[in-house]
Amino acid sequence: MEDLIRQALGLLRGMWRFRWWGLALTWVVGALAAAAIYTMPDRYESTARVYVDTQSVLMPLMSGLAIQPNLDQQIAILSRTLITRPNVEKLIGMADLDLEVRSAAERERLIAELTRRLEVRAAGRDNLFTLAFQDGDPQRAQRVVQALLSLFVESGLVSKRQDTDAARRFIEEQIRNYEIKLTEAENRLKEFRLRNMALMDAGGLDYVGQLGGVRAQLEQARLELREAINSRDALQRQMQGEDPVLLPQTPNGSGVSIPEIDGRIDALRKNLDGLLQRYTESHPDVIGTRRVIEDLEAQKVSEIEARRQTGGGQFGSIHSNPVYQQLKLVLSETEARVASLQARVGEYEARLAQLRATAEQQPKLEAELAQLNRDYEVHKRNYESLVQRRESANISVQMDAQSGVAEFRVIDPPSLPIKPAAPNRVLLMIAAAFGALGAGVALTFLISQLRPTFADSRALREFTGIPVLGTVSLLGDPRRDARARRGRIAFAGGVAGYAGAVAVVAAMLNMLQG
Known part of the structure; x- marks a missing residue:
């Protein structure tokens, strides 16, 4: 520690020898700095304050019906991204700054300068923003701030409108895509049902239920x-005890009839008429x-021929035996x-055989139907959700048009500055004074190192x-x-004079600036 102190004292002694050089440089640098500060051009700052009101009475009322974006976040992002090259180019035209531009290089310099000097500052947490710009011409500064204010409001409205339009176009495109997908899923499901109609009931594929029903x-x-066969056999046994009465044959065989066969044919024809009212020609009962009617008519012709050949000349008449006639009718x-x-039994047996033959296809059909239904439900759910979102977007657009969800309010219009806002010559003079003093100290240190003692x-x-053998002291x-x-x-007078000069110059600059 003692060595460090000794070395520091030695260094200060060396610098003290060249103190006049340092003081001279301090005065020269200070004077040059004062002249430079005095000749610096004044810059006037124009400011404006704007408040973005994102609180609307309709927003809580339309909660759940309309889309409500985070407007505070959007406004904050807008304030940070407002100063871009396209916006600066628009601002140049709005503020008539392009009248002073003569070449593309000057325009590029103007764009770079405006991008650097334009300011959008958030004044608090309640969407209050300050727009500021400094320029040598106060009126031009005011025009630039006015243009920036207009650009800020228009950018907010246009950005929100563009976002809404883009969202609506995207939703409309997705709805059209899902309409196509939903139609394709419906067609696939319809084709499957038509292709497997025999194995499906009204509620869908139910093989076990159909098999049990058949x-x-x-x-x-x-x-x-x-029961019908037993009834027929009983009637036949009962008819064996009844004999018809023989009646004479009509002349020339005209009008020959066999009452028991004719009665059965009439009964069958009545039954056929009833069946045709309920069924078609291809129904098993009708066929x-x-x-049976054709068989009875053929039997009648055969019976007539047989009786004629036997020469009986007589035919049985059912009218002579009412019991026999009634039994014949019931038997027919x-x-x-x-x-x-x-x-009917044959038809049901065929259906049952067909269902049993298709038993191996049921798991595959069930899985295919489940997949088709699942795809259809997914597309339908997405389609309905998109339609609902489209309606919400439409309501949001109408709500914005009616009430204006985000309202821009100008608190302070762009001001026309009277006093320059920059440069701060007093502060710059003080800083330059210390800088000149530092330059003088640095010069004495440099010379002491070049000419050490x-x-x-x-x-x-x-x-x-x-080795040093001895020293000679100075008397x-x-x-x-x-x-x-x-x-x-x-x-000391030179240093005090420098300090006084700095104070006087600072006071004069303060008076000029004020």
Whole structure:
């Protein structure tokens, strides 16, 4: 520590020897700095304050119905991205700054200068912004701030409108895409249902239910068939105890009839008429009834021919035996019912066989139907959600048009500055004074290093590495001491004069600036 102090004292002694050089440089630099500061051009600052009101009465009322973006965040982003090259180019035209531009290079310099000097400052947390610009011409500064204010308001409205339009176009495009997808899914589902209509009921694919229903219908038809067969057999046994009465044949065989066969044919035809009112020609009951009628008519012709060949000349008349006639009618109806039930049983057996044959296809069909339904539901849900969002966007646009969700309010219009806002000559003068003083100290240090001296024998020995045998002391001289004292007083006067000059210049600059 003692060595450091000794070295510092030695360095100060060396610098003290060249103190006049440092003081001279301080005065020169200070004077030049004062002249430069005085000749600096004045810059006038025009400011404006604008408030963006994002609180609307309709916003809480339309909660859940309309899209409500984060307006505070959008305004904050707008304030930070307002000063861009396209906006600066618009501002040049709005403020008539392009009248002074003569070339492309000057225009580029003007754009760079405006980009650097334009300011948008947030004044607090309540969407209050200050727009500022400094220029040598106060009126031009005011025009630039006015143009910047107009650009700020227009950019906010246009940006919000562009965002809304872009969102609506995107939603409309997505709705059209999902309409196509939804139509394709509906067509695939329709084609699947048409292709597998035989294996599907009204509610969808239900193989087990259809199989159980057909089996139950088959059992019921078989039961009814057995009942009809038993009834027919009982009638036939009962008819074996009844004999028809023979009646004479009509002349020339005209009008020949076999009452029991004719009665059965009439009963079957009545039954056929009833079936045709309910079914088509291809229904199994209709086909079976027609076949029985044809068989009875053929049987009638055969019976007539057989009786004629036997020469009986007589034909049985059912009118002579009412019981026999009634039994024949009931028997014909029973046989028709048996034929109809047989056809029904055959149809149900065929259906049951077809369902059993397609049993292996059921898991595949069920999986395919589930996939089709899932795709359809996904597209339908997305489509409905997009339609709902489109309606919300439309309501938001109408709400913005009616009430103006974000309202720009100019608190302070662009001011016309009277006093220059820059440069701050007093502050610059003080800084320049300290800078000049530092330059003088640096000069004395540089010269002391270029022309070093040694204050004692120890420093000389350490610097040269040669032993010092002795030193010669300097005897005191009153005249030299007086001259040294006058020199110190003169140097102190020079420093004090410099400080006083700095104070006077600062005061003068303050008066000129005020």
